[in-house]
Amino acid sequence: MNCAVCGSPLLFDRVVFHCSCGVFVHAYCWDKHVLQAHKPAFEVGTVDLNSEFKVKESKVEEEASDKQVTPSIE
Ligand SMILES: [Zn+2]
Numbered sequence: 001m002n003c004a005v006c007g008s009p010l011l012f013d014r015v016v017f018h019c020s021c022g023v024f025v026h027a028y029c030w031d032k033h034v035l036q037a038h039k040p041a042f043e044v045g046t047v048d049l050n051s052e053f054k055v056k057e058s059k060v061e062e063e064a065s066d067k068q069v070t071p072s073i074e
């Protein structure tokens with residue numbers, strides 16, 4: 001059985017996460033799987049000294065997925 005994130009075999013003596021969506025991933029691949037497969041809503045920002053959260057950007061999830069880098073050939 002292989003990890004759904006990195007594709008490497010799951011080892012019997014290592015911790016394996018069984019997600020509610022049915023896949024098995026390494027413990028260290030867990031956050032990647034959640035981000036890639038389930039895309040939880042979140043905001044990126046900073047916390048100041050008064051513990052106030054300030055949003056920096058609201059859209060992060062669609063980062064560079066549809067940006068295509070086409071090298072210009074001249
Ligand atoms: Zn993995």
Ligand SMILES: [Zn+2]
Binds near residue numbers: 023
């Ligand atoms: Zn999942």
